[in-house]
Amino acid sequence: MGLSKLYHAKQISILKRALREDWYMMINHGAVRAGKTQLDNDLFLLELRRAKKNAKHDGVETPMYILGATSGGTLQTNILRELSDKYGIDFKFDKHGNFMLFGVYVVTTFTGSIAGLRSIRGMTAYGAYINEATLANKEVFDEIRKRCSGSGARIICDTNPDHPNHWLKVDYIDKADGKSIIANHFTVFDNTFLNQRYIDNLIATTPSGMFIERGIYGRWVSSAGAIYSDYDKAIHEVDELPELVGYFAGVDWGFDHYGSIVIVGVDCNGHYYLVDGVAEKGCYIDWWVDCAKSFQKKYGNITFYADSARHEHVERFNDEKIVTINANKSVIAGIETIAKLFKERKLFIKRGVIPRFFDEIYQYQWKSNSSGDEPLKEFDDVLDALRYAIYSRITGTGSHIKLFKGGF
The missing domain is CATH 3.40.50.300 (P-loop containing nucleotide triphosphate hydrolases)
Known part of the structure; x- marks a missing residue:
């Protein structure tokens, strides 16, 4: 041969x-x-x-x-x-x-x-x-x-x-x-x-x-500009949702800056939808517990993938019978996953769902430095919660995931 x-x-x-x-x-x-x-x-x-x-x-x-x-x-x-x-x-x-x-x-x-x-x-x-x-x-x-x-x-x-x-x-x-x-x-x-x-x-x-x-081209290039440059409101923002087979959540803790809980639904074709959530500043953990419980009442006993930086908040959620798992926080891999879903038209946003999201999506930028790939820690709170939720779900982070509506 x-x-x-x-x-x-x-x-x-x-x-x-x-x-x-x-x-x-x-x-x-x-x-x-x-x-x-x-x-x-x-x-x-x-x-x-x-x-x-x-x-x-x-x-x-x-x-x-x-x-x-x-x-x-x-x-x-x-x-x-x-x-x-x-x-x-x-x-x-x-x-x-x-x-x-x-x-x-x-x-x-x-x-x-x-x-x-x-x-x-x-x-x-x-x-x-x-x-x-x-x-x-x-x-x-x-x-x-x-x-x-x-x-x-x-x-x-x-x-x-x-x-x-x-x-x-x-x-x-x-x-x-x-x-x-x-x-x-x-x-x-x-x-x-x-x-x-x-x-x-x-x-x-x-x-x-x-x-x-x-x-594709194998070039050693710097990250620059908007992180989610393939996002297009005409494509990715929707008024009507399809039938969703399950839900899960992401949590980015905050006080001086925005904290956020996002609710993500998935349809039978494996497409993801940001369907609900909240972003607020200056709120203590009791307020976030009440928010999470309200989402539980609405969407069932869903799993929350949370920022592990505030381990005491993760423990509090679990003490309150809110199933919470430390998120997979891999930054570049997580960003690439979200960006790929936008590019493939597999991630959609319910129009007007969390006003803060629409402030962040066009302003989330790569940091201009020479030391590596790093996003600016600005306009990232809802987007971090979204990344924690979807990337953790896709990579299978956590072993005690609760099922909702049978099969998901």
Whole structure:
């Protein structure tokens, strides 16, 4: 079988270069679905064989190699399961979560937090593969780099882009010289195995601005301007609601600034509707308890996904038999989820439902700084409550969710 049946042209070019030249670090970065991880997974197998050969010259019988991923879930999903399905490899883990392959002892580490240092300190590695490198803790990444001191050790990485001042871009990609460090940029259009219908749909459903620049074109761009730039009152504001099969709520606590409770309904097609809620300043917890209970009377014993910053308020709600769960507060992932729902026309707002929402939706902006992606903490109170509710619901945050109207 020819290489063109397995890889697209850019992958073939990179693969040949990886095998032909000597280098220290190769970073494959860019758009989603471009084939970066697929290529690095196969390079990983080739690098293990190379590590075994290099170690033999050093008189090392069982060399070690580092395999890094942000979590156990991403390690399994992005790498091990893909390789197992593709090549039938049966990974047998020891009590430390590591495994032998091709005579190399592969040490797994989770790069998403500083705890990842524990599994690699003091070791001599003959190479490393770091998946989703921009999500890695910088100290863990640096430690992996330092551990790769075996003869001929090389590091391969893949990642989607982040903001242009991310340490991976500034310290490594921008310093790529094509010799010691090789950086390969991908767009979604590089993957010629994707059909045009998929690409068109991917573009149509990716939120405008930063998300499409990074996700489709693989560009390291800053967040800027309105956060929910795809919101259109002519599309997303509705007077009539369809039959809704269930409801849930989001809570953003506030006193000096607005606090908010939002009620979200969902129809049988999985479309979300902001149907009710409140936003007020200067109100104590007793007032919020009364509000929540009034919503319970109206919509049933629904779940409230609340900001965990005021844990005493969460406890008070639960003491009052208001089912309340700490929300999943992941900012960028949550914003992208809401923005995607607006783009796909799957999130609608009942016209006039919470006046504060209509003040916020056009004024919620990205912060103008160079340190990363961060929204301004202005005009965000109802929108935070909405994000807590929907993103928590979609990601399945909480385990004791109450059902309403059977099936939801």
